Amino acid sequence: MPVDIHADRNNEDAKELTRLCLRRKRGANMFDQIFGRRYKMTKQEFLEGFSESLERPKSDLTGCEVLRYIPGWDSLAVVSLMAWVDEKCGATISPDTVRKATTVSDLYEAVQAIAASR
Amino acid sequence: MRATIREIEYWLPEQVVTNADLAAEYPEWDVEKIANKTGILERHVAAKDECASDLGFEAAKKIFSSGRFSPANIDYVILCTQSPDYLLPTTACLLQERLGIPLTAGAVDINLGCSGFIYGLGLAKGLICSDQARSVLLITADTYSKFINPGDRSVRTLFGDAGAATIIAANEADSGIGDFIYGTDGRGAGNLIVAAGGLRQRHTSPACVGECQTRSPGELYMNGSEIFMFALERVPGSVQALLQKAGKSLDDIDLFIFHQANRHMLGHLQRRMKIPDSKFVYAMANCGNTVSSSIPIALKDAESSGQLRQGHTVMLVGFGVGYSWGATLVRW
Numbered sequence: 001m002p003v004d005i006h007a008d009r010n011n012e013d014a015k016e017l018t019r020l021c022l023r024r025k026r027g028a029n030m031f032d033q034i035f036g037r038r039y040k041m042t043k044q045e046f047l048e049g050f051s052e053s054l055e056r057p058k059s060d061l062t063g064c065e066v067l068r069y070i071p072g073w074d075s076l077a078v079v080s081l082m083a084w085v086d087e088k089c090g091a092t093i094s095p096d097t098v099r100k101a102t103t104v105s106d107l108y109e110a111v112q113a114i115a116a117s118r
Numbered sequence: 119m120r121a122t123i124r125e126i127e128y129w130l131p132e133q134v135v136t137n138a139d140l141a142a143e144y145p146e147w148d149v150e151k152i153a154n155k156t157g158i159l160e161r162h163v164a165a166k167d168e169c170a171s172d173l174g175f176e177a178a179k180k181i182f183s184s185g186r187f188s189p190a191n192i193d194y195v196i197l198c199t200q201s202p203d204y205l206l207p208t209t210a211c212l213l214q215e216r217l218g219i220p221l222t223a224g225a226v227d228i229n230l231g232c233s234g235f236i237y238g239l240g241l242a243k244g245l246i247c248s249d250q251a252r253s254v255l256l257i258t259a260d261t262y263s264k265f266i267n268p269g270d271r272s273v274r275t276l277f278g279d280a281g282a283a284t285i286i287a288a289n290e291a292d293s294g295i296g297d298f299i300y301g302t303d304g305r306g307a308g309n310l311i312v313a314a315g316g317l318r319q320r321h322t323s324p325a326c327v328g329e330c331q332t333r334s335p336g337e338l339y340m341n342g343s344e345i346f347m348f349a350l351e352r353v354p355g356s357v358q359a360l361l362q363k364a365g366k367s368l369d370d371i372d373l374f375i376f377h378q379a380n381r382h383m384l385g386h387l388q389r390r391m392k393i394p395d396s397k398f399v400y401a402m403a404n405c406g407n408t409v410s411s412s413i414p415i416a417l418k419d420a421e422s423s424g425q426l427r428q429g430h431t432v433m434l435v436g437f438g439v440g441y442s443w444g445a446t447l448v449r450w
Contacts, residue, residue: 055151075272076155078343082350083386092350095343 053080063105122294128282129176157381161278161406173281174259194251198234232438234410258410278406282414296447306441372430378412
């Protein structure tokens with residue numbers, strides 16, 4: 001069985017990367033708190049809002065779903081999601097942005113980008 | 119000289135389409151979900167031979183037959199409609215004759231939708247305050263149902279036909295129609311449109327399929343999410359701009375009457391602007407979105423229910439097709 005001689009090294013790199021990410025995230029959160037920047041929405045929160053827009057339970061969504069195959073994802077659901085995002089983030093997601101999204105996660109990322117740009 | 123709203127009456131056609139009717143016709147539509155979102159239980163639909171002038175005529179007749187105001191005193195007629203009886207002549211001229219309004223009266227049609235009542239009030243105030251008229255009959259009337267493909271869920275469930283008549287008269291007292299703000303953004307023209315039937319595309323081609331809906335260019339197309347976005351972008355700012363112009367705060371307003379687009383949109387705008395329930399009017403449940411008649415219908419209903427009382431300062435906000443928007447303050 002071949003041995004990956006870089007495995008340990010890779011593992012250490014990954015740990016270091018995680019540490020750096022966490023430190024950056026903590027730093028960013030502190031920055032947000034100090035300067036009163038908008039709170040970032042978690043993916044779980046978004047999935048709850050998305051489910052609310054569809055009027056269905058959230059438990060069965062992971063974010064990987066392709067929007068156009070989701071039952072109930074129609075013009076009414078889009079408008080509901082727009083209202084929910086506006087209420088939560090104080091920012092409006094445009095119908096054009098919604099149209100460009102393929103998966104639920106794409107929408108989440110779009111919402112994050114909108115919230116961050118405010 | 120001030121201009122005051124003296125009378126309002128409205129008329130809804132006899133034929134009613136309930137949510138149960140729609141569910142029976144289109145079992146695949148989730149009518150309950152639609153009703154929860156729109157807040158609309160039923161809408162009235164004009165008969166085949168019933169046009170905008172007929173709805174406006176019936177509404178105005180309610181005022182004149184009550185004896186509260188005589189047609190002989192009307193010296194200007196403004197008809198706001200997007201579904202006129204004819205391309206020409208001006209439909210307001212037909213109403214002058216049918217209502218027995220003097221030959222010395224002016225009459226004009228204006229083509230606006232959901233903002234039309236505000237623009238009509240603005241024109242009426244201008245005519246009165248510049249001494250061109252003393253009593254203006256403003257009629258708003260539309261039969262959007264004639265533009266709607268029966269299978270188009272996005273508009274069939276929403277719009278209802280109606281006519282409303284409002285008399286605006288000269289008044290020396292310290293009440294009446296106050297400041298206005300207006301706005302227009304023609305970039306939104308394609309998001310609420312009947313593309314054929316005018317002279318750019320006179321004749322309509324057979325129905326085409328687009329966005330899961332079937333409609334022809336001669337039928338009403340609405341991009342609901344773009345319209346929602348437009349409302350979010352323009353309505354709160356318009357309210358603030360009018361308050362600033364009038365030197366008032368949100369607390370100084372006793373009642374807010376917005377164009378009755380649908381309950382979901384209005385509910386969101388109300389929450390966003392933190393307007394208390396007691397100061398906000400919903401009047402679409404039994405007539406749907408009646409375009410330029412929605413504000414006068416809401417005014418009349420709010421007065422009948424006691425929500426609108428004498429002495430109230432009311433903010434009226436119209437917004438929609440065009441895009442066009444406007445707002446005014448009225449001392450009731």
